[in-house]
Amino acid sequence: xxxxxxxxxxxxxxxxxxxxxxxxxxxxxxxxxxxxxxxxxxxxxxxxxxxxxxxxxxxxxxxxxxxxxxxxxxxxxxxxxxxxxxxxxxxxxxxxxxxxxxxxxxxxxxx
Amino acid sequence: xxxxxxxxxxxxxxxxxxxxxxxxxxxxxxxxxxxxxxxxxxxxxxxxxxxxxxxxxxxxxxxxxxxxxxxxxxxxxxxxxxxxxxxxxxxxxxxxxxxxxxxxxxxxxxxxx
Numbered sequence: 001x002x003x004x005x006x007x008x009x010x011x012x013x014x015x016x017x018x019x020x021x022x023x024x025x026x027x028x029x030x031x032x033x034x035x036x037x038x039x040x041x042x043x044x045x046x047x048x049x050x051x052x053x054x055x056x057x058x059x060x061x062x063x064x065x066x067x068x069x070x071x072x073x074x075x076x077x078x079x080x081x082x083x084x085x086x087x088x089x090x091x092x093x094x095x096x097x098x099x100x101x102x103x104x105x106x107x108x109x110x111x
Numbered sequence: 112x113x114x115x116x117x118x119x120x121x122x123x124x125x126x127x128x129x130x131x132x133x134x135x136x137x138x139x140x141x142x143x144x145x146x147x148x149x150x151x152x153x154x155x156x157x158x159x160x161x162x163x164x165x166x167x168x169x170x171x172x173x174x175x176x177x178x179x180x181x182x183x184x185x186x187x188x189x190x191x192x193x194x195x196x197x198x199x200x201x202x203x204x205x206x207x208x209x210x211x212x213x214x215x216x217x218x219x220x221x222x223x224x
Contacts, residue, residue, distance in 0.1 A: 033211040041216060042115075042202060043156075048211035058211060090156060097144060097206050098163075102156035 002026050006091050006103035013081040013110045021076040021106050023091030029101075031094040032074040036060065036087040037105075043090060049074055081110045114138065115203050115215035122220050124193045131178070132188040132218045134203030140164075144206040145186040147177065150217075151199040159201075162186060193222045 007022045025032065033048035035058075045058030049068040063085060065077040074093075078085060088107050094100040116135045124130040136145065147159040162170045162177045170177040178187040190197055198221050204212040 031210055035212075035214075042214040043204075043212075045211050045213065050209045056210065059213075088154070092156075092212070097209060099158060099161065100146065100212060101158070102148075105154055 004091055004093050004101050004103040006089075006106050008106060009104065011106060011108050013078070013108065015081060015083060015110060017081050019078050019081065021078075021089055021091075021108070023074045023076065023103060024072050025074075025093040025101070026072065027093060027095070027101065028071060029093035029095050030071070031097060031100075032068065033058070033092050033094075033100075034064070034066065034074070034076045035090045035092065036085075037090060038087050046076065046089075078108075083110045086110045114207075114213045115205055117203055117215035117218050119218045120216075122218055124190075124220065124222055126195060126222055126224050127192055129189060129191045130193055130220065132190070132201050132203075132220065134186045134188065134215060136184050136186060136203075136205050138184075138205065138207050140207045142208075145177070145179070146204045146206070146212065147175070147186075147188045148202045148204065149197075149199045150202065156202075160188065190220075195222050195224065198222045 004025045034046040035043040037043045047066040049055045091103045092100045143164045145162045149157040160172045160175045162179045174191045176189045200217045202217045203215045
């Protein structure tokens with residue numbers, strides 16, 4: 001099993017560009033979520049989903065969009081990248097909230 | 112308001128000694144889950160241990176145990192017989208209701224020979 005796959009692993013964007021961070025899981029997990037990790041801040045929740053067609057905002061949703069059209073995929077869209085969005089992004093999935101499997105992360109730099 | 116508090120930014124422990132990493136949480140839910148994750152310098156998030164709010168016994172997983180004190184809203188991680196490979200960032204996290212985790216800011220643990 002691949003688990004949770006995030007692509008790309010590294011990305012450099014210019015201010016104002018848009019892009020999509022991909023997250024896919026092959027464990028048939030209902031719950032999926034996106035986090036950003038900044039130095040000294042731990043992981044902060046951006047958006048999450050409890051099933052296909054259902055999404056909700058987390059602590060830091062501004063500047064990001066998500067959709068969940070399938071159980072397997074949960075892409076995170078940056079609409080107009082800003083330097084403040086420079087961070088490491090993690091996607092996670094879970095079966096009913098009893099265990100969360102994380103992807104390996106995407107390191108994003110916005111210049 | 113911060114839901115998960117880890118008050119120890121950094122900790123040192125000697126190899127083969129036990130160490131306790133503190134975590135307190137804030138919730139009004141009756142049903143919740145508490146998690147500990149390890150993040151080595153390579154960056155991946157590694158699940159260590161889980162405690163459900165209704166679990167009567169403290170969770171244990173090998174050298175890891177969770178000292179769960181519900182009335183005090185604390186969920187401290189105890190690592191026994193520390194190894195050099197335990198040097199990493201450790202995060203406490205809580206799930207309230209369905210969906211996602213709230214994380215603390217983490218504790219950096221350094222194991223010395």
